[in-house]
Amino acid sequence: xxxxxxxxxxxxxxxxxxxAALTVIVLAIVFFVVKSFDPLGNVIRWNVVSELxxxxxxxxxxxxxxxxxxxxxxxHLVTESFMASVMEVDxxxxxxxxxxxxxxxxxxxxxxxxxxxxxxxGGMIAFIxxxxxxxxxxxxxxxxxxxxxxxxxxxxxxxxxxxxxxxRPDSGISMRILGISAAxxxxxxxxxxxxxxxxxxxxxxxxxxxxxxxxTVMFLLVSSTEIMAGLVWLSTSGSLVKGRSGLTNFIVISVxxxxxxxxxxxxxxxxxxxxxxLISPVYLAMAAGVLGLWGFRRRADSTEGLIxxxxxxxxxxxxxxxxxxxxxxxxAGTANDPVLETLEDVVVQGQLAMNVLFLFYxxxxxxxxxxxxxxxxxxxxxxxxxxxxxxxxxxxxxxxILFSIQKLLPVNQAIAGYFNGLGDLHAKTEExxxxxxxxxxxxxxxxxxHKSNYALASLALRxxxxxxxxxxxxQSLLKNPSPQAYVGLSGILVExxxxxxxxxxxxxxxxxxxxxxxxxxxxxxxxxxxNVADSAYYYIDKAKNSTHRPEIPATNLLxxxxxxxxxxxLDSLAAGSEQQDYLSWQANWLAVQNLRQKFSKENFNKxxxxxxxxxxxxxxxxxxxxxxxxxxxxxxxxxxLPKLAVKNPLLSQDLSFAALYPGFYSGDKIxxxxxxxxxxxxxxxxxxxxxxxxxxWLLQLGLYDKAIESLSVxxxxxxxxxxxxxxxxxxxxxxxxxxxxxxxxxxxxxxxEQLKQTLFSGAKPISIGDSLIQVVxxxxxxxxxxxxxxxxxxxxxxxxxASEYFRRKKQTAKAYKLVLDxxxxxxxxPQLWEQYAYLSLEQGLxxxxxxxxxxxxxxxxPADYQxxxxxxxxxxxxxxxxxxxxx
Numbered sequence: 001x002x003x004x005x006x007x008x009x010x011x012x013x014x015x016x017x018x019x020a021a022l023t024v025i026v027l028a029i030v031f032f033v034v035k036s037f038d039p040l041g042n043v044i045r046w047n048v049v050s051e052l053x054x055x056x057x058x059x060x061x062x063x064x065x066x067x068x069x070x071x072x073x074x075x076h077l078v079t080e081s082f083m084a085s086v087m088e089v090d091x092x093x094x095x096x097x098x099x100x101x102x103x104x105x106x107x108x109x110x111x112x113x114x115x116x117x118x119x120x121x122g123g124m125i126a127f128i129x130x131x132x133x134x135x136x137x138x139x140x141x142x143x144x145x146x147x148x149x150x151x152x153x154x155x156x157x158x159x160x161x162x163x164x165x166x167x168r169p170d171s172g173i174s175m176r177i178l179g180i181s182a183a184x185x186x187x188x189x190x191x192x193x194x195x196x197x198x199x200x201x202x203x204x205x206x207x208x209x210x211x212x213x214x215x216t217v218m219f220l221l222v223s224s225t226e227i228m229a230g231l232v233w234l235s236t237s238g239s240l241v242k243g244r245s246g247l248t249n250f251i252v253i254s255v256x257x258x259x260x261x262x263x264x265x266x267x268x269x270x271x272x273x274x275x276x277x278l279i280s281p282v283y284l285a286m287a288a289g290v291l292g293l294w295g296f297r298r299r300a301d302s303t304e305g306l307i308x309x310x311x312x313x314x315x316x317x318x319x320x321x322x323x324x325x326x327x328x329x330x331x332a333g334t335a336n337d338p339v340l341e342t343l344e345d346v347v348v349q350g351q352l353a354m355n356v357l358f359l360f361y362x363x364x365x366x367x368x369x370x371x372x373x374x375x376x377x378x379x380x381x382x383x384x385x386x387x388x389x390x391x392x393x394x395x396x397x398x399x400x401i402l403f404s405i406q407k408l409l410p411v412n413q414a415i416a417g418y419f420n421g422l423g424d425l426h427a428k429t430e431e432x433x434x435x436x437x438x439x440x441x442x443x444x445x446x447x448x449x450h451k452s453n454y455a456l457a458s459l460a461l462r463x464x465x466x467x468x469x470x471x472x473x474x475q476s477l478l479k480n481p482s483p484q485a486y487v488g489l490s491g492i493l494v495e496x497x498x499x500x501x502x503x504x505x506x507x508x509x510x511x512x513x514x515x516x517x518x519x520x521x522x523x524x525x526x527x528x529x530x531n532v533a534d535s536a537y538y539y540i541d542k543a544k545n546s547t548h549r550p551e552i553p554a555t556n557l558l559x560x561x562x563x564x565x566x567x568x569x570l571d572s573l574a575a576g577s578e579q580q581d582y583l584s585w586q587a588n589w590l591a592v593q594n595l596r597q598k599f600s601k602e603n604f605n606k607x608x609x610x611x612x613x614x615x616x617x618x619x620x621x622x623x624x625x626x627x628x629x630x631x632x633x634x635x636x637x638x639x640x641l642p643k644l645a646v647k648n649p650l651l652s653q654d655l656s657f658a659a660l661y662p663g664f665y666s667g668d669k670i671x672x673x674x675x676x677x678x679x680x681x682x683x684x685x686x687x688x689x690x691x692x693x694x695x696x697w698l699l700q701l702g703l704y705d706k707a708i709e710s711l712s713v714x715x716x717x718x719x720x721x722x723x724x725x726x727x728x729x730x731x732x733x734x735x736x737x738x739x740x741x742x743x744x745x746x747x748x749x750x751x752x753e754q755l756k757q758t759l760f761s762g763a764k765p766i767s768i769g770d771s772l773i774q775v776v777x778x779x780x781x782x783x784x785x786x787x788x789x790x791x792x793x794x795x796x797x798x799x800x801x802a803s804e805y806f807r808r809k810k811q812t813a814k815a816y817k818l819v820l821d822x823x824x825x826x827x828x829x830p831q832l833w834e835q836y837a838y839l840s841l842e843q844g845l846x847x848x849x850x851x852x853x854x855x856x857x858x859x860x861x862p863a864d865y866q867x868x869x870x871x872x873x874x875x876x877x878x879x880x881x882x883x884x885x886x887x
Contacts, residue, residue, distance in 0.1 A: 010310065013174040021107065021318045028100045028322050029286070032329035035093055036282065039335040042093060044454070044484045045085040046518060048552060050584060050617035053077045055562055057594035059628045059661075060696045062725070065763035067755055069725050071696050071718050073689065075591040075628065076621040077559040078584040080552045081525050082518040083491060084484035086458035087451075089424050093333025094201045100326035101212065102184045107319030108215075109157065110176035113165040114311045120165050128154055134208035140196035149190070156183040173315055198429050205330065206421035212327040213339070213414060219289070219320035220346045221396070224354040226291040227284065228254060232362060233377040236370070247370035254359050261352040268341075268348060269406060281347040288351070289321050302381035302388065331417065334424060337480055338442070338449040339417030345403075345410040353398030361391040409446070416445035420452055432459050448479035457488060466492050483509060483516040490522065502526060517547020525556060533564040551582035558588035562595055571596055583608055584618040590625035601633050602626070609640070613647040620651055627658035631665035638663035638672075653686075664697055669793055670821050673697060680710060688715055695722050701794050702767070703825050704730035717743055721755070728759035767791075773798055780805055794822045796829035803835040812842050830860035834868050841875045849876060 010018070035042055055077055058070035112123045131153055141149040160183045164176045197203045231253050235246035260279060266272045300313030307313045331339045365383040366376045381388060403410055423438035436459050442452040453476035460469035473489035476482070486509030493502035506523040513519060524539030537560055544553035554577075561573050574592050586605055593599070604626065608619040615623070623644070627637045641659035645652040657679075663672035673694070680690045695710035704726045711722040720739050728736035736759055744752045772788035776798075785802045792798055799822040806815035816839045822832050837852030849872075856868050 011172070013172055014310075017174045017177065018314075021103075021315070021322075024100065024103055024322055025318065025325070028325040028329065031096055031100065032325050032332065035090075035329045036332040039332045039337070039340070040450075040482050040484055042090040042333045043087050043335045046484075046549075047083045047085050048549075049081050049083045051079045051081075052617050052621055053079065053559075053563075055591065055595070057591065057628075058597060059594050059599075059631070060693065060700075061597065062696065062699055062765050064725070064755075064765055065758045065761065067758040067763075069696075069699075069721060071692050071722070073628070073693060074624075075594045076587065076624050077562055077591050078587050078618050078621045079525060079528070079556050079559045080584055081522050082487055082552070084487045086461055087335070087427075087455045089199075089202060089428050090333045091199075091202070093330055094205050097205060097326050097330040097333070098188075098201055100322055100329075102181070102188070104215075104319040104322035104326065106177050106180040106184060107315045107322065109161050109180045109319075110164075110173060111312045111316035111319065113161045113176055114169075114173070114308070115165075116306075117165070119306070120161070124158060124161060128158070130208070130211040130214070131157075133210055134204070136204070136207075138197065138203055138207055139191055139200050141190060141194045144196065149187075152190070153187055156187060173311060177315070199425070202425055202428060206418075206425045209418050209421055212323060212330075215320060216324040216327045216343065217346050219324040220285060220343070221350050221354065221399075222317075222320065223285075223288040223292040223296075224347075224350045224395075225358045226288040226295045227257065227351065228355045228358050228362075229295045229377070229380060230291045231257065232380055236374070236376045246373075246376070247367070250362075250370070254355075258352065258355060258359070261348055261355070264348045265352055265402070268345065281344045284351060285343075285347045289324070292317060292321070298381050299388075334421070335451055336417045336420050337451050338413035338420065338446050342410045342414045342417065345406075345413075346399075349402040349410075350399050353402055354392070354395035357391045357395040357398065361386055361388065412445040413449070416442040416449055416452065419445065420449075420455070423452070423455055427455065427459065432463065435459060448475070450476045450480040450482060450485070454482075454485055454488075457485075461488075466495060470496075481509070481512050483513050483519050486513075486519060487522060490526075494526070499526070499530070515546045517543040517545075517549070517553065520546055521553050521556065524553070528556070528560055528563075531564070533560060536560050551580045551585055554578070554580050555582065555585040555588055558585060558592055562588065562592050583616075583622055587618055587622035587625055590622065590629045593629050594625065599629055599632055602630055604630075604634065604636070609644065613644055615644065615648050615651060620648075620654075624654060624658045628661050631661035633666065635662045635665075635667035638667040657690075660693075669701070669790070670824070673825060688713075692718055692722070695719070695726075698825070699726055699729070700765070700767070701792055701825075702729075702765075703794055705828065706825055724755075725759065729764070733760065767795075773801065776801055776805075789818060793818070794824075794826040794829075796822070796826065796831040800831040800835050803839065807839070807842070812839060815839055816843070827855075828859055830856050830864060830868075833859065834872075837868075837872055838875065841872075841879055844879065846876065846879060 053076070054074040056072035057075040058072055059075075060071050060073065062069045109127070112120055115123070131150060136150040136153060137145050137147045139149060140146070157180070160179050164171055164179065168175075191200050191204070231250060235250035235253070261284075263272070263274075264279075264281065267274065296313060296317045297309045300307045300309035307316070328340070328343055331343070361383065362376070362380070364386045366379070369376050369379070419438045419442035423435045423442065426432075426435035426438060436456065439452045439456050439459070442449065443456075446452075453472045457469045457472035457476065460466070460472060470489055470492045473485050473492070476485045477489075486505055490502040490505045490509075493499075493505060503523065503526055506519055506526065509519045510516065510523065520539045520543035524536045524543060527533075527539065528536035537557065540553045540556050540560065544550045544557070547553060558577065561570060565573060570592065574589075574596060577589070579589075580586070583605060590602065593602075605622065608615075608622045608626075610616070610619070623637065623641065626634075627641060630637075638659050641655045645655040645659075648655065656675075660672040660676055663669070663675075676690055676694045676697070680687060680694050682690060691710045692714045695707045695714065698704075698707035698710060699722065707726040708723055708730075711719045711726060713719075714722065720743055724736040724739040724743075727733070727739065737756070740752050740756055743749070768791045772784070772791050773795075776784045776788050785805055788798045789802050799818055803815040803819055806812070806818070815835070819832055819835045819839060822829070823836065826832060833852045833855035837849045837856065840846070840849035840852055853868075853872055857865050860868065
């Protein structure tokens with residue numbers, strides 16, 4: 001076990017650098033794992049599209065015995081579907097790639113400076129050639145097309161590395177790595193300050209693609225035999241202790257390993273289509289890479305000083321490892337699936353070809369040692385007959401043969417990935433025609449790759465070409481289907497009114513991705529639009545248990561319940577609904593509560609109003625539903641909604657109308673009625689609804705004649721029933737009967753008959769004012785009178801009592817205002833005119849007092865009028881006497 005800690009005799013600086021490098025590897029692995037978990041999720045977002053619809057609910061209720069008169073007004077429902085965004089580059093993936101890539105490059109170049117002059121010069125020449133192919137002039141550091149930056153990079157890297165190789169061979173590895181890292185830092189700083197390219201990190205990553213691909217492939221091939229080398233160790237490390245040969249164990253596990261690789265190769269090349277779970281190539285590559293941290297030491301020692309492990313081999317291997325992981329992470333971060341498939345082929349076919357030859361190498365060289373029960377792993381890279389170099393050459397030839405069998409598909413996929421990167425770059429700079437050409441060049445290399453097809457569909461959507469987008473979405477589903485592509489295709493089909501094609505597309509997607517909550521939700525919403533409620537409920541309920549955002553299907557379930565469920569079942573389903581802290585769900589919950597006529601207290605969600613006051617669909621629906629449902633509990637929206645109406649002019653009328661509900665039920669009734677009265681003259685559906693609501697509110701306040709005026713212009717049954725109720729309550733039962741018979745027609749209607757009986761029984765609506773007037777008579781106070789007047793500012797008993805109270809307290813102006821406000825809508829109330837006459841005289845307004853006296857005579861019963869005169873005439877005589885004395 002001590003062999004694993006081979007650096008225990010290294011210097012302190014080497015140990016610190018080792019720990020730092022290993023930490024970088026761990027971070028790079030984390031970067032790769034995060035980006036490879038869902039490659040498409042890195043470049044395609046799941047957006048949520050909200051739609052608003054209306055249902056009718058009865059929130060205005062007038063209870064008459066066992067019968068209630070209510071009118072239907074709109075409540076608002078939010079339904080939400082998932083929509084896949086266009087493909088965009090993940091900038092964080094590019095930036096993190098450069099961090100790891102430059103660290104890995106520093107390790108490689110530092111290791112290169114410790115080698116002999118021949119290998120150093122050969123390595124640097126290859127590196128400079130790759131720099132030349134990377135087209136650094138595209139960064140525009142010293143002007144468009146200027147190659148000065150390339151020359152600076154060559155001078156910096158060449159100068160620093162040559163200094164350490166030729167003049168400071170005694171420098172430690174830490175100093176070499178830091179020196180080269182400083183050169184990289186200077187180049188990055190120069191790019192950041194002087195580059196004219198909009199996205200230099202992306203541009204440099206795209207154009208340097210061949211360098212990083214070459215290093216990655218080289219690392220995968222270098223480490224390809226490490227798993228089998230580990231099997232040799234596993235088979236023979238305990239031979240001396242157990243006293244038996246490890247040959248049989250080695251052959252069995254090696255053959256199993258090769259069989260697994262063969263099955264993966266056959267499945268990847270579509271020669272078999274077995275539905276079996278195999279080890280992911282990612283695990284194989286990672287296992288080989290990690291094992292190489294230990295195994296590469298013996299290989300380096302076998303080079304007879306060409307690659308000293310401590311000064312060169314270890315750092316070279318770490319640099320290759322870091323770059324390979326970072327490059328794979330970048331390809332996953334950009335969802336460049338053809339390159340990921342190339343790397344997968346290199347892993348599977350490279351390990352298959354290399355390890356077949358390596359198995360032959362182990363058996364031909366060390367069969368006798370196996371028979372002697374010796375620890376073969378200690379001399380694994382000291383062949384007796386067949387050389388290691390020959391093994392690797394023949395293994396590489398085997399890889400070439402395997403690629404050739406596929407007609408060099410992995411090579412074509414790598415080229416397609418390069419063109420995809422160029423397409424991403426120009427799409428990011430909004431050079432769409434150029435980006436389109438590069439993506440099409442990628443399709444020429446590998447026409448089924450998902451990246452190119454989805455990117456072309458994204459470009460088509462951006463340019464409004466839905467036909468082209470649908471074509472490329474279909475193409476992207478040929479080999480590597482994705483939920484995003486199915487959603488994108490179905491969205492276009494819906495826009496083209498191809499409903500059944502859209503349903504079929506989503507059903508096909510669900511067959512491929514049965515646990516995709518996004519596909520399940522969208523299919524359910526398609527069914528809901530055709531009123532197939534059972535199918536809609538089935539799919540959306542499944543989506544709730546599958547998607548990472550269960551609140552969206554939960555929102556849609558409430559909407560479906562509200563649209564297609566009777567009141568009894570609605571109560572049962574609503575009682576079992578789990579509360580969600582999600583604005584759209586809360587909007588629908590309030591709509592369901594309106595349907596159920598449940599107006600219990602709900603807390604206001606302040607997130608419904610954003611900082612800029614520009615309302616979303618869910619915020620708009622929530623505010624309207626909250627205003628109607630909580631009108632009796634919360635009056636704040638009566639002032640908030642008009643302010644929001646100014647900020648949202650297209651929603652202004654709906655917001656202003658909703659603000660009247662909390663105003664009427666728990667705020668300023670007079671203002672609400674005056675506003676609605678001014679709107680009632682509008683034509684069309686709006687005017688009909690305004691008159692209907694106004695008539696109902698007037699009925700609730702006992703202003704029956706006014707209610708008849710408003711309801712008489714309301715079309716439909718609701719208006720007729722309202723007029724019948726108003727006439728019956730104002731003792732005009734004959735007219736009520738005529739109106740109800742008009743509704744009933746020839747056949748008897750049970751509900752209408754029940755209403756007749758209720759009205760003829762003399763049932764009166766119960767008003768909160770009835771109890772409040774008793775309170776003020778037993779406990780008169782400013783607060784009690786304020787509550788009573790607020791409940792019904794037009795009730796002649798309440799207003800008269802309040803007027804008398806405030807007159808006694810010498811608050812004539814306040815009493816006078818209460819009476820004037822009440823007379824705006826209740827001008828036929830004799831008690832109000834009595835108070836008007838008294839208050840006018842108290843203020844010295846005799847002519848107005850006489851006007852009030854005339855109104856009392858007109859509307860009051862003779863006995864009541866005589867009682868009024870007994871009080872009024874002495875008051876008027878006293879005022880006239882005072883005026884005469886003053887003259």
